[in-house]
Amino acid sequence: MRFLVTGATGSVGRRVVDHLLARGADDVVALTVDPERAALPAGVRVVRGTVTRPAVLQEALRGVDRLYLAPSPATAERVVTAARHAGVGRVVDLSGEPESWWGAVTAAVEACGLPWTHLWPGDFTENALLWAPQVRERCTVREPWPDAVSAPVALDDVAEVAAAALLGEGHEGRALSLTGPQVLTRRDLAAALGRALGRDVPFVRVDRDEAVEALAAAMGEDAAWYVDTVLAGFAEGGAVTTSVVQEVTGRPATTFEEWARRNAGAFRR
Incomplete structure (x- = not known):
């Protein structure tokens, strides 16, 4: 095949x-x-x-x-x-x-x-890498909505689901909603990143323009779109988790803590 x-x-x-x-x-x-x-x-x-x-x-x-x-x-x-x-x-x-x-x-x-x-x-776990420049420089995360929620899924989990669906049977005609195993706030994500780095990474609540400026180092002109659409959407709430990754691949979805430990080097000077 x-x-x-x-x-x-x-x-x-x-x-x-x-x-x-x-x-x-x-x-x-x-x-x-x-x-x-x-x-x-x-x-x-x-x-x-x-x-x-x-x-x-x-x-x-x-x-x-x-x-x-x-x-x-x-x-x-x-x-x-x-x-x-x-x-x-x-x-x-x-x-x-x-x-x-x-x-x-x-x-x-x-x-x-x-x-x-x-x-x-939904939210990709790897989107946390957008914080890397500000974490390296200031050791903080600066966004407007500390309690905005998502259930981030790792890119590798998405890819393994894709491979399993291509190789296997029984997934035809299905829309597979892919999430990580936990609903987490932005403050939760910053705290988990701090644990992976072995130091505090405080979440600092800032206004919209300051958030755009903080993210511009990673996103350039797309930072405004990201704050106004993606982050604002998370702030509306309603995030849920699914068990699709485990059902399709046979293993649990990657937690944000696991991902942060594996990728901590990207956030260090």
Whole structure:
């Protein structure tokens, strides 16, 4: 069985490749814009291309049975149409609820006529890396809403769910809401990061403009969007957890504490 992983050097796609191989897949094709620098494992066939340019996908799709679709709302419809014409039998996509920015991917996949599985993550654990510059410089986290909540899920967990859904049966027609194992406030996350670093990382409540300034070192001009949409959404509450990661992969979802210990070096000077 042949698998095509699009966005194969991206934050999720690269991990999907690894998990497919770890679970026994022996015919993996990786789509990337820069094959020479991809450094993908031996045995993976690397094809130059991107989902943002569906017209160049013909070679990558040849003989493919199952497709991991990286999110590209503007071109998703053309990519899945090309996949259907190429004889692909199943799509596992990284997308989101219909009303979200990634909803266009969900709609395109459902309309294409192929069996599908949606992966709908909420907050990514790795978004905590946006704090790294201010933690290194000031050893604080500065945001407006200390009690805003989410249930962050690790990118590696998302990728392993994708690989398991591609290889296994029984997930067709399902939208898998992916979360970590705990609902945590922003203050909780800062405290957990401090424990991983062995020192206090206080949460300092600041206004919207100060938060944008604090995040700009990591996000540039996207900092305002992040504060006004993502963080403001967390402040509205309503976060819940699901057991999907464990149900699909057979292991518990990664806790934020575990992730923080593994990635503490990113927050040190």
